[in-house]
Amino acid sequence: MKPRLKKLKKLLQQESLDAAIISSIPNIIYLTDFAHFSSEEREAFLLITGGNNYLFTDRRYIYAAQKHVKDFTICEIGQDNHLEDWIKKIAKKEIINRLGIEENNITIAEYKKIASAVTRTKHYDLHALRMIKSQQEIAAIKKACAITDQAFEHIVEQIQIGMTEKEVALLLEMFIKKHHAELSFNTIVAFAENGAYIHHKTGDKKLTANSPILIDFGVRFQNYCSDMSRTFFFGKATNEQKDAYQTVLASQEKAIEFIQKKLAKKEVINLSEVDLIARDYMVKKKYDSLPHALGHGIGLEVHESPRLSPASEDMITDGMVFSIEPGIYNLNKFGIRIEDIFAVEEHKLVQLTNSSRALLEIHN
Amino acid sequence: MKPRLKKLKKLLQQESLDAAIISSIPNIIYLTDFAHFSSEEREAFLLITGGNNYLFTDRRYIYAAQKHVKDFTICEIGQDNHLEDWIKKIAKKEIINRLGIEENNITIAEYKKIASAVTRTKHYDLHALRMIKSQQEIAAIKKACAITDQAFEHIVEQIQIGMTEKEVALLLEMFIKKHHAELSFNTIVAFAENGAYIHHKTGDKKLTANSPILIDFGVRFQNYCSDMSRTFFFGKATNEQKDAYQTVLASQEKAIEFIQKKLAKKEVINLSEVDLIARDYMVKKKYDSLPHALGHGIGLEVHESPRLSPASEDMITDGMVFSIEPGIYNLNKFGIRIEDIFAVEEHKLVQLTNSSRALLEIHN
Numbered sequence: 251m252k253p254r255l256k257k258l259k260k261l262l263q264q265e266s267l268d269a270a271i272i273s274s275i276p277n278i279i280y281l282t283d284f285a286h287f288s289s290e291e292r293e294a295f296l297l298i299t300g301g302n303n304y305l306f307t308d309r310r311y312i313y314a315a316q317k318h319v320k321d322f323t324i325c326e327i328g329q330d331n332h333l334e335d336w337i338k339k340i341a342k343k344e345i346i347n348r349l350g351i352e353e354n355n356i357t358i359a360e361y362k363k364i365a366s367a368v369t370r371t372k373h374y375d376l377h378a379l380r381m382i383k384s385q386q387e388i389a390a391i392k393k394a395c396a397i398t399d400q401a402f403e404h405i406v407e408q409i410q411i412g413m414t415e416k417e418v419a420l421l422l423e424m425f426i427k428k429h430h431a432e433l434s435f436n437t438i439v440a441f442a443e444n445g446a447y448i449h450h451k452t453g454d455k456k457l458t459a460n461s462p463i464l465i466d467f468g469v470r471f472q473n474y475c476s477d478m479s480r481t482f483f484f485g486k487a488t489n490e491q492k493d494a495y496q497t498v499l500a501s502q503e504k505a506i507e508f509i510q511k512k513l514a515k516k517e518v519i520n521l522s523e524v525d526l527i528a529r530d531y532m533v534k535k536k537y538d539s540l541p542h543a544l545g546h547g548i549g550l551e552v553h554e555s556p557r558l559s560p561a562s563e564d565m566i567t568d569g570m571v572f573s574i575e576p577g578i579y580n581l582n583k584f585g586i587r588i589e590d591i592f593a594v595e596e597h598k599l600v601q602l603t604n605s606s607r608a609l610l611e612i613h614n
Numbered sequence: 615m616k617p618r619l620k621k622l623k624k625l626l627q628q629e630s631l632d633a634a635i636i637s638s639i640p641n642i643i644y645l646t647d648f649a650h651f652s653s654e655e656r657e658a659f660l661l662i663t664g665g666n667n668y669l670f671t672d673r674r675y676i677y678a679a680q681k682h683v684k685d686f687t688i689c690e691i692g693q694d695n696h697l698e699d700w701i702k703k704i705a706k707k708e709i710i711n712r713l714g715i716e717e718n719n720i721t722i723a724e725y726k727k728i729a730s731a732v733t734r735t736k737h738y739d740l741h742a743l744r745m746i747k748s749q750q751e752i753a754a755i756k757k758a759c760a761i762t763d764q765a766f767e768h769i770v771e772q773i774q775i776g777m778t779e780k781e782v783a784l785l786l787e788m789f790i791k792k793h794h795a796e797l798s799f800n801t802i803v804a805f806a807e808n809g810a811y812i813h814h815k816t817g818d819k820k821l822t823a824n825s826p827i828l829i830d831f832g833v834r835f836q837n838y839c840s841d842m843s844r845t846f847f848f849g850k851a852t853n854e855q856k857d858a859y860q861t862v863l864a865s866q867e868k869a870i871e872f873i874q875k876k877l878a879k880k881e882v883i884n885l886s887e888v889d890l891i892a893r894d895y896m897v898k899k900k901y902d903s904l905p906h907a908l909g910h911g912i913g914l915e916v917h918e919s920p921r922l923s924p925a926s927e928d929m930i931t932d933g934m935v936f937s938i939e940p941g942i943y944n945l946n947k948f949g950i951r952i953e954d955i956f957a958v959e960e961h962k963l964v965q966l967t968n969s970s971r972a973l974l975e976i977h978n
Binding site for chain 1: 649650652653654655672673674675677678693715717718719720721722723724725726737780784787788791792794799800810811812813814815905906917924925945
């Protein structure tokens, strides 16, 4: 049995649960390595009991699941055998009274069906398990980050005046797919004032001379994600832009140094403190406080635990992988964001995305 | 105010609801035309009351929402103003007791927060509204279908022995994106026996001679989706494959003719009957009954109401847009699926995807 399944079964014991339903796609991939299901529609559930593991899906996926998913009994959901029928039958046979559910994923409509099959349901989640990555998981993220760096280099070489944001995003995507990887989220390419919209929707704006370019994109490799942002300039940056750029960069460096020093001294590091270091530096430099969290964990999901935010209660430990991404957003003018991914390995902070962060002005 | 908002407000009155929370992304797009939010993470909610419309989102989207979303008050969700705080405040001011929620979309965790703000919640949904498309909506789907036909023609011209499934999918995607559209779902390209997996995950299998090729893909244009499947042959089809192909094609034609005849006579058409016509024909020809529904509605989502399935309770009316997609899946050997999109306009069945359905053998 996979170590992850063992850990989950131990968690269920600790939580006094007889079994758990897994409904979120990243958790299904985490436990089965099977990544066929759409994340937009509900196409599968897992049920983990003390002694058994079940995967429920419909006829569209049943044969692929039988072929690829080890350690699970594959059960077909259909018109005459709904999920709740399966759970009732198994609950009776294996004496399941207390069932764990992902309350942040199960809908009310699903809950009404599932809850009728057992005595009690209770929230549980896998965030704490997934937050600490294995070497194998970190290796996949490293590979995703390496492709990310190559893709960014490709864009710096290819970008030209007159290209639209969408065309640049397509160049990135083609490069990534030709390197046998996928996008981990919809690429943000923001020219000029569009960079001030933190999650700008890549559009048809054309690149003009002396324009800042903000690119925020990620790669998915073997189901694991990367995420990187760079801001650079086609032509010359203004003094105002340069000052903002250097402030964002220094703010990121302050956060990195803070972690490195504390790790070296083996001191406890609260992620809320890391957020504060970067945030305070920007305010000290007379900029607005960061309008989003400083960073987020990354793995099977682009955004997962831990959070680097003022409200975060997590402390840094080996096996964590997260982004550090300060930004300055000057509405109607421009936005600057610099984002890199870091892993904590053997009490050291290892940088996984390695594209240059020096202020870049492209002249051609 | 947009007609859609008016219709929703009327629905709320009929359901004796004081207000409704809209949480699903397709419904948010339906009511706002704003398609920036990720469908994988919860980034926004709408609240529609008798007199007002609110959009709640965080700082990453707030300025873009203010710029693009008309008829809505844009409210920022943050650390100090959670969704439930907003709802409580508005519920008090506008006297909201009974709140509609999308029970098939709201999670238990969200429900626990939202429910504390009002006296009672009740399920409502927009499927019935969205099932009947306006001319403008059908026009967008027609455009998506036209690009779909062009993309398929491009693939028939470009496909070569030795290409992998993923390479063919990438060619399709590039063509679609260069035509200013997006994919509406992850393209299925299945060579040879892979076609027998109904939702095959496109992989690294290479195309060899005398191989069936099943392609199931869709385009998203102005937020509206298309969906089309074709099965063709690189080299020669076997007699077994030809017989299955002609059976699938005839089964689709039986369903189409059934609808056309009944529409002409202005008779009631139950979608369950349409499913049965196609299903029964295949069984009569000694094939297994269809292992999935015959078709599905399509619009802002690839799969939406109505369903063409044995359990469907919907009847055909003007403004419906749906797929008809019979298939034969011969495990370990091959799969055949033919899928087209149809609209019902002025009591006529209009075919929107128009790629040839004649058995195609490519020889080069």
